[in-house]
Amino acid sequence: MTHIAFIGLGHMGGPMAANLVTAGHTVTGFDLAPAALDAARAHGVGIAASGPEAASDADVVITMLLTGQQVLDVYQGGLLAAAKPGTLFIDSSTIDVDSARAARELAIAAGHRGMDAPVSGGVVGAEAGTLTFMVGADDADFVEAEPLLSVMGGRVVHCGGSGAGQAAKICNNMILGVSMIAVSEAFVLGEKLGLSNQALFDVSSTASGQCWALTTNCPVPGPVPSSPANRDYQPGFAGQLMAKDLGLALAALESTGTDARMGTLAADLYRHFADEGGAGLDFSAIINTIRERSGASS
Numbered sequence: 001m002t003h004i005a006f007i008g009l010g011h012m013g014g015p016m017a018a019n020l021v022t023a024g025h026t027v028t029g030f031d032l033a034p035a036a037l038d039a040a041r042a043h044g045v046g047i048a049a050s051g052p053e054a055a056s057d058a059d060v061v062i063t064m065l066l067t068g069q070q071v072l073d074v075y076q077g078g079l080l081a082a083a084k085p086g087t088l089f090i091d092s093s094t095i096d097v098d099s100a101r102a103a104r105e106l107a108i109a110a111g112h113r114g115m116d117a118p119v120s121g122g123v124v125g126a127e128a129g130t131l132t133f134m135v136g137a138d139d140a141d142f143v144e145a146e147p148l149l150s151v152m153g154g155r156v157v158h159c160g161g162s163g164a165g166q167a168a169k170i171c172n173n174m175i176l177g178v179s180m181i182a183v184s185e186a187f188v189l190g191e192k193l194g195l196s197n198q199a200l201f202d203v204s205s206t207a208s209g210q211c212w213a214l215t216t217n218c219p220v221p222g223p224v225p226s227s228p229a230n231r232d233y234q235p236g237f238a239g240q241l242m243a244k245d246l247g248l249a250l251a252a253l254e255s256t257g258t259d260a261r262m263g264t265l266a267a268d269l270y271r272h273f274a275d276e277g278g279a280g281l282d283f284s285a286i287i288n289t290i291r292e293r294s295g296a297s298s
Helices: 013-022 034-042 051-055 068-082 097-109 122-128 139-152 164-192 197-204 239-256 261-278 283-293
Strands: 003-007 026-030 060-063 088-091 113-116 131-136 153-160
Touching: 003 013, 003 051, 013 026, 013 034, 013 060, 013 122, 013 139, 026 034, 026 051, 051 068, 060 068, 068 088, 068 097, 088 097, 088 139, 097 113, 097 164, 113 139, 113 164, 122 131, 131 139, 131 164, 139 153, 153 164, 164 197, 164 239, 164 261, 164 283, 239 261, 239 283, 261 283
Parallel strands: 003 026, 003 060, 060 088, 088 113, 131 153
Antiparallel strands: 113 131
């Protein structure tokens, strides 16, 4: 049994912490949102009055926050100072590579260890414990963390040293954003050509167009009953988060001089989607924006 502090108990962090409790670990959490605290408490997570209080007696501290600056602020705002010497800090937020490396350096300077371990799989994966973890860590730290990550995920991949997990996450979500736009455009085109959504799904889901955006997160209701399209596009993976992640990808593209026209266009489309009412909807709801711009209706 490991004593774990879990900072950030939202749509992703809450179910992840709950799965750790189910596996027999002692989890003490903190979040700024009272509703998140109530939900975590109902799943057996102990609730601390602050992040530093949660970390003070932990062997491992896991953070699941929104931005790199938040991670750095929380680390420097008492989390590192409160932890026991040698504590393993695992950041599962999706942030930029530079911030991930800076967080690890702060942890090391404070006498601890640090690693980045962002996830893919959305809320459904967090609840089911089937997330994919992309890990940037030293070999020894990865070996120690893998059993805990395996409780929350179906696949744990050691991508390399510090920052490599975030690099993999940024690249993966660029693929996801581009593919969801392509799938959505294909469904809208099919509708305008008189093709039923079910017929297109039946073909593409077993043909060369097969992809996660189609077979798991299908942007039209019906073919995949568990997809957000069947519950009015409630996330899932929110449009504002996809816009954020593609913004990270765009910054990485620019800093590395990578020619990625589809990734750049996807970042622009999702930024507008989030700004124009899609922020709180699942990212697959971008199909409705495509319909509107195509003069079509669902």
